[in-house]
Amino acid sequence: MPFQTGLRYPLNLGAVLASAPRRCGIYALYNADGCVYIGAANNILSRLLDHIHEPNVCLKKTNPTAFTFEFCPPELIESRQAILLFEYRPPCTDRPELVTRET
Numbered sequence: 001m002p003f004q005t006g007l008r009y010p011l012n013l014g015a016v017l018a019s020a021p022r023r024c025g026i027y028a029l030y031n032a033d034g035c036v037y038i039g040a041a042n043n044i045l046s047r048l049l050d051h052i053h054e055p056n057v058c059l060k061k062t063n064p065t066a067f068t069f070e071f072c073p074p075e076l077i078e079s080r081q082a083i084l085l086f087e088y089r090p091p092c093t094d095r096p097e098l099v100t101r102e103t
Contacts, residue, residue: 006028010078020048021044022044025069025070026077028084029059031062037059040072051064
């Protein structure tokens, strides 16, 4: 099941400040080839700002240019993130065991 809204926003400081919520949820980063990272956060805005200011090595290589998000209650975040990681299989992940698991 893809992200709930499907809306994508530019991954830059202005768009993140204008569009990203200070709420709990799941977010994805995209480049021209597709989804490169899926993360979970108690504060999506804060976490996206972290990615802009201090991208990890993989994000520097994949150069994400857009983001999306969906709200998710804390008790469902882990399972929802697992579903999205398996579906999208992003190259940059903090949870590789979920991307490569067998069905």
